[in-house]
Amino acid sequence: MSEEKSSEEVNAAEKTPEENSAAEGPAKLKEFAKIWKTFIFIMMFFSIALGILQINLVAGATALFVGGFLLIFWFFYVVVKDERIQRICEKAFTSAFMVFAVFIGIACLAMVLMVPLQLSIITQISPLIFQLAYALFIIIALFVIFYLFYQRRM
Amino acid sequence: MKNKLKVFRAMHDLTQADLAQKVKVTRQTINAIETGRYDPSLELAFKLANLFEVKIEEIFLYNE
16 A cells, blocks of 8 residues: 555645635535525425325415425526625615505604594595504514624624 | 726636636626626626725725
8 A cells, every 4th residue: 555645635634624624614515505405395296296196286386386496506507696786686676665664653643643534434444454554563663683693603 | 885896807807707716606707797787796796806906995986
């Protein structure tokens, strides 16, 4: 047996434990991805088969669509999300949230002010507006919770 | 912020798609940086500088 070490062995020996563990990370991730892909494959075909057997075309079509979508992105590596898209998403979400909050706020205020008028249209749409207001409240509460959570981590 | 990304990309004979793939962003992001519509993060700026083997300030020019 030759005592000469291969270049990989030499490189591995030269690396610090931190570097070695960093190199192991992607390998572990790839292994996990392989298992996950197989699982998705099995689940997808199982769901399609179940959908066809039960003559539930919606279930079959949904499984086919979702599974196919995931597999396309895994097998053909495509960057679909980067920092610019993330920033665009943040801005779009903030704008959407602001529009929604302002609309619900104004609608709620209008409801409260117009209740004494006892118009039929008000009584019809007020439950919807108040439900949306509750939804808004929950979104704001979740936002505050996640904000505090990430504030501690970043 | 101005940049010379297009110049460096041309020097290395890379397309926007090639460069995007190398730094793991979308082609649209490279296009947005080149046209000055988007300022990249420090991480992406370092990636680009490392790829072209130059300093960040050689690619990106900050003007107040």
